[in-house]
Amino acid sequence: MLASLAVLTLLAGVLLGRLGQLQLTDHPAGDATVAGPGTATVHLPALRGRILDRDGRPLVDNAARTDITIDRRTLADAEDGGRATVRRLAKALDLPFDRLWGRTTLCGAPGAADPPSCWSGSALVPVPIAEDVSARDAAAVTERPELYPGVAVTSQPVRAYPRAAGGGAPQTTGYLARPDAETVEASDGAITADDLVGATGLERQYDAQLRGTPGERVVRVDARGVAVEELSRTDPVPGADLVTTLDLPVQKSTERALADGVRQARDRGHRADTAAAVVLDLRDGGVVASASVPTYDPSVWSEGVSQGEYERLTTGDRSPLIDRVTGVAQPPASTFKAVTLPGAVAAGADLDDEVNCTASHRIGDRTFNNFESRAYGWITWREAIKVSCDTVFYRVAEDVWRDQGGLSARDDDGDALIDTARDLGLGETTGIDLPAESAGRIPGRAWKREWWESTKDASCAEARRGHPEISDRSRRDYLTALAQENCDSGYQFRPGDEANLSIGQGDVTATLLQMAQVYGTIATDGTEPSPHLVRATIASDGTRTGVDPPATREVDLPGESGELLRTALGDVVSRPGGTARSAFSGFPLRQWPVAGKTGTAEVYGKEDTAWFVSYAPTTRPRYVVAVVVSQGGTGGATAAPIAREIHEELAGVEE
Known part of the structure; x- marks a missing residue:
């Protein structure tokens, strides 16, 4: 008898202990934080701030979504657990009962439906059993x-995109997503797993300001884990609006011009798989427009995205989510000559001398050809920029490489081309207020050795294998010989590396924004613009707080290189023989004079990448317009016409 009583007492203790554990510590996924015995704290997210253009027009807004919720207390009180109510609701909404019933179960709880059918939010709030229902x-x-019983119709704020049809700059503004565990833990309670936080773009960079301050409800919880009474409430404080430097009309025109230019390039037979365009305001470095192709409708994040659509958005280097203005670095081709020319002056070149533009230039055992193997003979440096003569810059590169010490040079210090590129900000991020920016690359001797050490084993294996999968013998032999060379001496910074650098080819890469910054520095005779996107915040009480633009810095353009470049870049657009002249035929250059440089980057195994970087008006530089189209053909035929269309909009805005 005593033994039986002891067992019963022990079982009762275990049951009571487990009940207390369930109430105070164990909670299904997404439950609120327990504040004390019989109470719990429910997180109340704040209304998120909007993202506005420079004149206050919304690029990202808030809208109301109609949801139908069901109270968990009512479900728990019903004899059938609320099944009859849910069946009637399913019939009224013409939705499957299993779908709605699964929503009433808490993810992680015994017998719950599988995600995402279950409810991953708090167990202490009404469950949104049907979202975005019709009126x-x-x-x-x-x-x-x-x-x-227990069913209510509620209004839920969701992100809205009034410019989804054009002008919304989705890659720049970004989108929202559920936070990862690390973000939740680092927030010290400000973010829960149920919240939405900025995943990319401005939404992420300024998440704290946009998110506001969450509130909370303290509720009494009964033994079933159901909230039965609100004990206290602290209302959330809405997030601040961001006033950006973007200009909606210019943004719309830029997106349209880029899409039109890509479509026309495809009509001419080019793949034109990705593209980007940016407009920079030289008064303060503000980004006036930023566009990427392919693009997407950001409302998919609010309206629901299918698995197939999610994979399209997030997979591969053609993902529409990628900001190709700041996040993709690629060889800038002949637009880089605006960097090499000041480098040539720093190396001792006299801009009053004439230079020989031959059809080709031989360095060691390799011949470097001019574009289309055209020769212009003895010409001025100004003419060399206008016609984009490669061989002039190859000779500069060879001299710089030799003066540096050739193959025996230990570092890049004193290499005039590399030093000038770095002085102009290349090889490092611009510091724009976005969470992900590529630094690009100015390849030098140290980088070459690091690259060789990381790839040597693969190169040697490739050389031994000999590319049997390639049927073309000459191509197979070339790739095999290249792999063997990289295996044996890939660490060497050869004269060909410097030659490729001089015309923006080979291993040098830059983002479109970096090249826009370089041309802004040239346009203003050495004042480097500091790109940024936010100019002010507006608190929920209407208080506006200005955000000072980042400080500029002065860059030395040696000798008369800046003045010559500004003249020569104007020739590129306006003079016979200029590589962008045909693109601007009929354009009102007297009223809106444009200067710029085309670039056509050769990419192994792909079509050429088209570049055009420009600024206007040359009489008083105000805007930089830069365009790049991957696999788009030549800069003059594809990128420059896109820039022209953007300049037409800018000229109208200025007027």
Whole structure:
């Protein structure tokens, strides 16, 4: 008898202990934080701030979504657990019962439906059993409340994109997503797993300001884990609006011009798989427009995205989510000559001398050809920029490489081309207020050795294998010989490396924004613009706080290189023989004089990448316009016409 009593006492203790554990510590996924015995704290997210253009027009807004919720206390009180109510609701909404019933189960709890059918939010709040319902369906439920105990129609704020059809700059503004565990832990309670936080773009960079301050409810919880009474409430404080430097009309025109230019390039037979365009305001470095192709409608994140659409958005280097203005670095081709010319002056070149533009130039055992192997003979440096003569810059590169010490040079210090490129900000990020920016690359001797050490084993294996999968013998032999060379001496910084650098080819890479910054520095005779996107915040009480633009810095353009470049870049657009002249034929250059440089980057195994970087008006530089189209053909035929269309918009805005 005593033994039986002891066992019963022990079992009772275990049951009571487990009940206390369930109430105070164990909670299904997404439950609120327990504040004390029988109470819990429910997180109340704040209304997120909007993202506005420079004149206050919304690029990202908030809208109301109609949801139907069901109270968990009502479900728990019902004899059948609320199944009859949910069946009636499913019939009224013409939705499957299993779908709605699964939503009433808490993810992680015993017997719960599998994610995402279950409810991953708090166990202490009404469950949104049906989201984004029509007004008619909502009315059908509210008209017969006796049939739907515990059911309510609520308005839920969601992100809205009024410019989704054009002008919204989705890659720049970004989107929202559920936070990862690390973000939740680092927030010290400000973010829960149920919240949405900025995943990319401005949404991420300024998440704290946009998110505001969450509130909380303290509720009494009964033994079933159901909230039965609100004990206290602290209302959330809405997030601040961001006023950006973007200009909606210019943004719309830039997106349209880029899309039109890509489509026309494809009509001419080019793949034109990706592209980007940016407009920079030289007064303060503000980004006036930023566009990428392919693009997407950001409302998919609010309206729901299918698995197939999610994979399209997030997979591969053609993902529409990629900001190709700041996040993709690629060889800038002949637009880089605006960097090499000041480098040539720093190396001792006299801009009053004539230079020989031959069809080709031989360095060691390799011949470097001019574009289309055209020769212009003895010409001025100004003419060399206008016609984009490669061989002039090859000779500069060879001299710089030799003066540096050739193959025996230990570092890049004193290499005039590399030093000038770095002085102009290349090889490092611009510091724009976005969370992900590529630094690009100015390849030098140290980088070459690091690259060789990391790839040597693969190169040697490739040389031994000999590319048997390639049927073309000459190509197979070339790639095999290249792999063997990289295996044996890939660490050497050869004269060909410097030659490729001089015309923006080979291993040098830059983002479109970096090249826009370089041309802004040239346009202003050495004042480097500091790109940024936010100019002010507006608190929920209407208080506006300005955000000072980043400080500029002065860059030395040696000798008369800046003045010559500005003249020569104007020739590129306006003079016979200029590589962008045909693109600007008929353009009102007297009223809106444009200067710029085309670039056509050769990419192994792909079509050429088209570049055009420009600024205007040359009489008083105000805007930089830069365009790049991957696999788009030549800069003059594809990128420059896109820039022209953007300049047409800018000229109208200025007027």
